[in-house]
Amino acid sequence: MNKYLVIILGPTGIGKTSMAIKVAQHFKTEIISSDSRQIYKETSIGTAVPSEDELKQVVHHQIATRSVKDYYNASMFEQEVLLITADLFKKHNAIIMVGGSGLYIDAVCKGIDELPDVDIELRNDLTKELKEKGIESIRAKLKKIDPVYYEQVDLKNPKRILKALEISIMTGKPYSSQLTSPKRERPFMILKIGLNMDRELLYSRINKRVDIMVSEGLEQEARDLYPLKDYNALNTVGYKEFFDYFENKHSKETAIELIKRNTRRYARRQLTWFRRDKEIIWFEPDETQAIISQLENNILF
RNA sequence: GGUGCCAUAGCUCAGUAGGUAGAGCAACGGACUGAAAAUCCGUGUGUCCUUGGUUCGAUUCCGAGUGGCACCA
Numbered sequence: 001m002n003k004y005l006v007i008i009l010g011p012t013g014i015g016k017t018s019m020a021i022k023v024a025q026h027f028k029t030e031i032i033s034s035d036s037r038q039i040y041k042e043t044s045i046g047t048a049v050p051s052e053d054e055l056k057q058v059v060h061h062q063i064a065t066r067s068v069k070d071y072y073n074a075s076m077f078e079q080e081v082l083l084i085t086a087d088l089f090k091k092h093n094a095i096i097m098v099g100g101s102g103l104y105i106d107a108v109c110k111g112i113d114e115l116p117d118v119d120i121e122l123r124n125d126l127t128k129e130l131k132e133k134g135i136e137s138i139r140a141k142l143k144k145i146d147p148v149y150y151e152q153v154d155l156k157n158p159k160r161i162l163k164a165l166e167i168s169i170m171t172g173k174p175y176s177s178q179l180t181s182p183k184r185e186r187p188f189m190i191l192k193i194g195l196n197m198d199r200e201l202l203y204s205r206i207n208k209r210v211d212i213m214v215s216e217g218l219e220q221e222a223r224d225l226y227p228l229k230d231y232n233a234l235n236t237v238g239y240k241e242f243f244d245y246f247e248n249k250h251s252k253e254t255a256i257e258l259i260k261r262n263t264r265r266y267a268r269r270q271l272t273w274f275r276r277d278k279e280i281i282w283f284e285p286d287e288t289q290a291i292i293s294q295l296e297n298n299i300l301f
Numbered sequence: 302g303g304u305g306c307c308a309u310a311g312c313u314c315a316g317u318a319g320g321u322a323g324a325g326c327a328a329c330g331g332a333c334u335g336a337a338a339a340u341c342c343g344u345g346u347g348u349c350c351u352u353g354g355u356u357c358g359a360u361u362c363c364g365a366g367u368g369g370c371a372c373c374a
Contacts, residue, residue: 012338037338047338073335103337112334123336154332157341163334179334199329232336239338261327266338272331 003089003188004299007034007105008098009274010195011267013206015285017050019195020098021058022288023295029092030059032084034099034108036077037236040068042228045213045221046238068225068233071120078107082186089188094299102273111184116170126162141165146174191298193291194280196271203264210260213238219252237262 006027008020024031033039037047041064049063061084066072081097088095099105106112130138138161143150145168153160164175171178196202222242225234229243238259245255274280283291 035338036336071336074337075335077335101337103334103339107334110334115335117335154341157333159336159340160333163336167335181334232339235336235339237338263338264328268329269331269333270338273333273337275331 002093002299004094005085005108005186005188005190006094006096006295006299007109007190007192008096008195009034009100009102009105009192009280010285011202011270012048012100012263013209013267014195014197014202015205016098016100016195017048017054019285019288019291020096021050021054023292024058024096026292027092027094027096027295029094029096030061030088032081032088032095032097033060033062034077034081034097034101034104035062036072036074036099036101036104037233038063038099039066039072039077040064040233041066042068042225043221043233043236043239045216045218046236048209048213068228068231070233071117072233073117074103074107075112075115075117077104078112081108085188094295100270102270109186109190111182113179113182115167115178118166119170122166122169123162126165130158130162135161138162138165142168145169146176148174149176152176190279191295192277192280193294194274194282195285196282197284202267206263206267207260210238210256210263214256218242222246237266 006023008016008023010016020031035047037043038049039062040047043049044064050060055063062077062080085095097105097108126138135156135158138158139150139155142153142161142165146164149164153164155161167175167178218238219242222239223246225239226243226246228234229239234240234243241255241258241262244250244258245252250258281294283294
């Protein structure tokens, strides 16, 4: 097998976009984004999608293909990327995938279990129950319908409980019995390149990037999207803080400070996720040549 | 130059009637299979400015030094 998916990953703000472009140009190939928010067409400033200019340099996939109003999830991402790669591998031996959404990356690399897409009405009902009767109520339901999962789930995390309940109710079978931890065979090899740097430097880059987003018009972008604020896709750093400002919950300055803080925390969570993946080969974001050499040594053309 | 006040966590500050210290924010660690930039769990990280003295024992009391602030010259 001589097809390679090269995944460039790392925390937000580290410089993945420009690295991916350099690597893609070197190998004369295309880029797939593995970013759960850049996939939405309305959120370009706040999610730091590549610039017009960058998009011209290399063909990008999975950017601005959906509306924030569309329901989307990691499984759909997996399916779409597999189709895209199948197509691209006809012309290329290596494809670059770049992005920081750990779950999406894992879905492409390892696959996830076949489960039905969520029934929005059911989700709304359960969410309403959670809101009105509290977490105890949905916990009790889960204990009855899937006692196995009840024992292992984080009982303080409503989303986990809701997910298991939704699937169990929809399929009539306990959620836990449908989790088989698949290790899907892929018709290509995977190479993971991680970018990381000194934490303080990363944070100052993040802070600066937020200021740049604001100067590029993030406030207006958020204002335009305010009517859609209840869509999950807008439960996103950079937007929710502005929405609170629009509702006079805090000042604009506070909103900007919170965006910086929440972006920093997001970067930290990304690093926690990636740290346990021992397949990742780590580099500093300025080690372009070392990365290209690493890939040339690994990829058999 | 004189007088007064202050010096404790990364920041703002509390506190210990002498028994090595805590809040908020920030930060750090972790979990995570279809909402994942989401959601959830956990953690004080400290020469209490330095140095003499008193004391069984000083971050705390006293002296000196250093730095900062205010006022007076």
